[in-house]
Amino acid sequence: MKAISIGLLGLGTVGSGVVQIINNHQDKLMHQVGCPVKIKKILVKNIDKARDFEIDRNMLTLSADEIIDDPEIDVVIEVMGGVESTKEYLLRAIRNKKHIITANKDLMALYGSELLEEATHNGCDLFYEASVAGGIPILRGLVDGLASDRITKMMGIVNGTTNFILTKMSKYGSPYEEVLTEAQQLGYAESDPTADVEGLDAARKMAILATLGFSMKIDLSDVSVKGITSITKEDLDYSKRLGYTMKLIGIASRTDEKVEVSVQPTLLPEAHPLANVNDEYNAVYVYGEAVGETMFYGPGAGSLPTATSVVSDLVMTMKNMRLGVNGRSAAAPQFEKCLKKPDEVYSKYFLRLHVKDEVGVFAKITTLFAKHSVSFEKILQLPIKEKDSAEIVLVTHRASLQDYENILNQLKDNALVHNIKSTYRVEGDEA
Amino acid sequence: MKAISIGLLGLGTVGSGVVQIINNHQDKLMHQVGCPVKIKKILVKNIDKARDFEIDRNMLTLSADEIIDDPEIDVVIEVMGGVESTKEYLLRAIRNKKHIITANKDLMALYGSELLEEATHNGCDLFYEASVAGGIPILRGLVDGLASDRITKMMGIVNGTTNFILTKMSKYGSPYEEVLTEAQQLGYAESDPTADVEGLDAARKMAILATLGFSMKIDLSDVSVKGITSITKEDLDYSKRLGYTMKLIGIASRTDEKVEVSVQPTLLPEAHPLANVNDEYNAVYVYGEAVGETMFYGPGAGSLPTATSVVSDLVMTMKNMRLGVNGRSAAAPQFEKCLKKPDEVYSKYFLRLHVKDEVGVFAKITTLFAKHSVSFEKILQLPIKEKDSAEIVLVTHRASLQDYENILNQLKDNALVHNIKSTYRVEGDEA
Numbered sequence: 001m002k003a004i005s006i007g008l009l010g011l012g013t014v015g016s017g018v019v020q021i022i023n024n025h026q027d028k029l030m031h032q033v034g035c036p037v038k039i040k041k042i043l044v045k046n047i048d049k050a051r052d053f054e055i056d057r058n059m060l061t062l063s064a065d066e067i068i069d070d071p072e073i074d075v076v077i078e079v080m081g082g083v084e085s086t087k088e089y090l091l092r093a094i095r096n097k098k099h100i101i102t103a104n105k106d107l108m109a110l111y112g113s114e115l116l117e118e119a120t121h122n123g124c125d126l127f128y129e130a131s132v133a134g135g136i137p138i139l140r141g142l143v144d145g146l147a148s149d150r151i152t153k154m155m156g157i158v159n160g161t162t163n164f165i166l167t168k169m170s171k172y173g174s175p176y177e178e179v180l181t182e183a184q185q186l187g188y189a190e191s192d193p194t195a196d197v198e199g200l201d202a203a204r205k206m207a208i209l210a211t212l213g214f215s216m217k218i219d220l221s222d223v224s225v226k227g228i229t230s231i232t233k234e235d236l237d238y239s240k241r242l243g244y245t246m247k248l249i250g251i252a253s254r255t256d257e258k259v260e261v262s263v264q265p266t267l268l269p270e271a272h273p274l275a276n277v278n279d280e281y282n283a284v285y286v287y288g289e290a291v292g293e294t295m296f297y298g299p300g301a302g303s304l305p306t307a308t309s310v311v312s313d314l315v316m317t318m319k320n321m322r323l324g325v326n327g328r329s330a331a332a333p334q335f336e337k338c339l340k341k342p343d344e345v346y347s348k349y350f351l352r353l354h355v356k357d358e359v360g361v362f363a364k365i366t367t368l369f370a371k372h373s374v375s376f377e378k379i380l381q382l383p384i385k386e387k388d389s390a391e392i393v394l395v396t397h398r399a400s401l402q403d404y405e406n407i408l409n410q411l412k413d414n415a416l417v418h419n420i421k422s423t424y425r426v427e428g429d430e431a
Numbered sequence: 432m433k434a435i436s437i438g439l440l441g442l443g444t445v446g447s448g449v450v451q452i453i454n455n456h457q458d459k460l461m462h463q464v465g466c467p468v469k470i471k472k473i474l475v476k477n478i479d480k481a482r483d484f485e486i487d488r489n490m491l492t493l494s495a496d497e498i499i500d501d502p503e504i505d506v507v508i509e510v511m512g513g514v515e516s517t518k519e520y521l522l523r524a525i526r527n528k529k530h531i532i533t534a535n536k537d538l539m540a541l542y543g544s545e546l547l548e549e550a551t552h553n554g555c556d557l558f559y560e561a562s563v564a565g566g567i568p569i570l571r572g573l574v575d576g577l578a579s580d581r582i583t584k585m586m587g588i589v590n591g592t593t594n595f596i597l598t599k600m601s602k603y604g605s606p607y608e609e610v611l612t613e614a615q616q617l618g619y620a621e622s623d624p625t626a627d628v629e630g631l632d633a634a635r636k637m638a639i640l641a642t643l644g645f646s647m648k649i650d651l652s653d654v655s656v657k658g659i660t661s662i663t664k665e666d667l668d669y670s671k672r673l674g675y676t677m678k679l680i681g682i683a684s685r686t687d688e689k690v691e692v693s694v695q696p697t698l699l700p701e702a703h704p705l706a707n708v709n710d711e712y713n714a715v716y717v718y719g720e721a722v723g724e725t726m727f728y729g730p731g732a733g734s735l736p737t738a739t740s741v742v743s744d745l746v747m748t749m750k751n752m753r754l755g756v757n758g759r760s761a762a763a764p765q766f767e768k769c770l771k772k773p774d775e776v777y778s779k780y781f782l783r784l785h786v787k788d789e790v791g792v793f794a795k796i797t798t799l800f801a802k803h804s805v806s807f808e809k810i811l812q813l814p815i816k817e818k819d820s821a822e823i824v825l826v827t828h829r830a831s832l833q834d835y836e837n838i839l840n841q842l843k844d845n846a847l848v849h850n851i852k853s854t855y856r857v858e859g860d861e862a
Contacts, residue, residue, distance in 0.1 A: 017721070021579050021580075021721055022579075025579055025581070027765075028579070028581070028765070029579065031646070031762065031765045032578060032762060136725055137571075137572045137575065137577070137725075140568075140571060140572070140575055141568045141571070141572065144568065144571055144575075144743060144746075144747060146568070146739065146743065147463060147742070147743040147746040147747070148452050148453075148456055148459070148460065148739055148742030148743050148745070148746055149452075149739045149742075149743075150456070150459070215462070273707070273728070276704070276707065288739065290448070290452055290735040290736065290738065290739045291729065291730065291735065291736045291739045292729070292730045292733070292735070292736055293729065293730070294567055294568075294727075294728060294729030294730070295726070295727075295728040295729065296725070296726075296727065296728075297704070297725060297726035297727075297728065298722065298723070298724065298725030298726065299722065299723045299724070299725070302723070304721040304722065304723070305721065305722045305723055307721065308577065308579055308580045308719065308721045308722040311578070311579030311580075312575060312577065312578040312579050312580075314579070315575075315578040315579055316575060316578070323754070323756045323759060325754045325756055328754060331462065331463060334458075334459070334462045
């Protein structure tokens with residue numbers, strides 16, 4: 001029986017995991033797919049690099065063309081990263097009728113629609129489960145498991161690096177810079193951590209999730225993003241004091257046919273299930289009109305979990321090959337994109353500010369909120385060491401983003417306010 | 432374009448949910464499947480019964496034959512329950528080349544293999560996602576999401592009724608009988624709650640999960656079962672005192688190629704994620720060699736969540752119909768069944784017993800454990816009101832089931848032991 005032949009672009013940690021899983025699970029793969037599976041060629045940067053597992057040197061190549069143009073290769077697995085040249089490789093592979101598995105969220109967030117369209121046009125599969133949350137089968141859950149339901153909201157922790165950092169900062173009171181260094185030493189953060197800590201990685205994943213969950217083409221630029229770099233020990237202390245846990249939360253919500261997609265540090269009630277997802281773990285809450293709430297939880301990254309997702313996608317592709325039905329699973333979006341305006345996005349907010357310490361200031365500030373019909377759920381007023389200053393920490397009731405931003409702008413211009421120290425969205429206690 | 436035609440066996444709560452989802456989501460279904468979907472006939476017990484939604488009386492029938500023998504009907508959805516006659520209906524429907532969706536765990540646990548074989552033989556799909564955990568897409572996660580991984584353990588809360596009861600008993604200290612009555616009033620427990628509270632419902636689901644997850648035909652009779660009816664307030668109080676939460680836990684674990692499947696009240700450390708799954712919710716932890724731990728969480732029952740699963744299976748079947756590839760997804764088990772013997776099942780145990788209150792008793796009892804090489808992790812000894820008695824509560828280190836049962840038998844025969852009050856498995860703190 002003819003084996004299915006794989007070309008691998010990249011042999012970093014995920015690529016190595018893929019090689020090992022395919023080699024170690026030949027029986028299981030054979031049982032599921034009905035024919036042998038072999039890796040034919042692997043694109044690497046350096047053929048002579050020492051690797052911690054055995055690999056036939058003849059399988060390695062420095063030229064992507066040897067994979068893309070090899071008529072014997074059925075499926076290309078892309079785990080090399082990068083965007084522009086990677087996209088060109090994959091487009092060429094698709095035009096050569098090769099099926100694609102990718103773990104590349106940057107690529108999918110930017111060019112997912114274009115690649116999927118080209119794949120469908122060429123009768124090829126393009127699967128990308130591993131691009132969202134390492135080992136959690138969330139995309140399949142959204143597409144198949146909740147196929148008949150109307151998803152109204154997805155809320156999740158979709159970046160392992162920032163969750164690791166926030167967990168350590170909250171638990172041990174360590175400052176951001178120190179925990180970042182630890183995360184880098186442990187391999188949980190890149191030497192350039194920008195994409196993670198500024199929320200871009202999470203934003204890419206939320207764009208992919210929203211596109212699938214709402215059947216609407218959401219671009220990366222539609223996601224409003226704020227990272228974790230400005231979170232202070234004081235913010236975490238006040239959060240705790242008010243019964244909240246700080247997490248970097250991605251939210252995609254839909255009201256009627258209008259959606260909002262955002263990533264930002266968010267306060268959740270301590271008892272909320274997402275508040276208890278710690279370290280490098282990820283979890284995504286999905287709210288469906290019929291099903292209610294479901295959650296998918298698992299490792300958000302890591303060589304083997306991500307490789308597991310890649311090989312699961314490979315199994316799906318190979319089953320489709322045996323059945324002759326590739327290229328039929330990517331449905332074009334059902335709805336036109338329609339984003340909520342700031343006066344349609346509602347949330348509670350945490351606000352910490354330093355004000356002039358004199359009689360009547362508090363009343364003047366609360367009056368400003370009242371003018372915009374925003375009321376308070378919690379208020380703390382505390383003396384601080386700085387001369388002539390008092391600190392106010394408050395949590396509002398639900399307000400529109402537009403009203404809240406108007407209030408912030410007026411506070412900034414108000415002579416009684418010395419400093420707006422921080423503000424965060426508060427979620428998860430709608431009751 | 433020709434519509435796909437559905438026959439529905441049963442119009443109880445789940446059946447009603449299915450009708451409403453299909454009627455309310457015509458656009459979404461059409462978008463996913465590419466053709467209209469209509470329900471043609473529904474088997475009911477009483478045509479004139481008042482229903483809380485509108486339904487065309489002409490669709491209702493008292494005769495299953497009108498569905499099973501109707502050549503126009505493509506898919507039969509079975510939500511009527513029952514085992515023997517239901518099995519005959521479905522076998523006949525399959526022989527008439529109809530695809531089957533069922534939410535019936537009793538049926539699948541007993542006759543799943545036979546039905547799946549007949550379906551494959553006739554080129555028909557048979558899907559049963561809704562039979563395991565209401566709205567959680569766990570079966571798809573096991574089959575597709577973790578396709579390439581080797582699952583070593585599944586541990587879960589798979590019965591909503593008992594989880595509701597144990598949650599209330601633990602939280603409010605209410606006795607079992609009182610909470611059961613409340614659960615019945617709220618519709619969370621049947622008027623005859625035996626299948627739920629004796630653990631049979633959970634056992635059926637674990638048999639289905641183990642069969643799929645381990646690719647090995649596990650029968651209901653292979654599952655060792657203990658229910659929750661003998662759990663007392665004292666047991667719950669001691670659990671709490673020792674830092675544990677009591678849950679009815681289904682475990683399916685595999686060591687090399689030997690498996691153990693069981694359902695029993697189990698103590699979990701309070702911080703364990705399953706310890707925090709409350710009320711009628713379900714959750715299943717899945718451990719894979721490559722992926723590590725993942726969890727699926729959601730409503731365990733309920734009309735709409737279960738109906739969502741049913742309609743998701745329907746979407747899958749209809750997609751397969753459009754592609755002409757029905758009847759290919761049920762893989763026969765890969766492995767011969769091989770169950771662990773009692774000396775191969777390892778766990779920690781909680782034991783509460785009343786002993787004679789005299790000098791040296793404690794030493795004699797601990798010596799008995801030592802003879803079987805079982806040591807202790809935690810011990811409490813307390814005075815009690817009964818004359819001449821003391822109470823001992825202990826948690827062992829990991830021991831084989833065989834050693835532990837030998838110890839229990841010797842304790843029963845020992846004149847110093849007045850009474851073995853209770854014993855439970857302890858899981859989730861392997862570290």
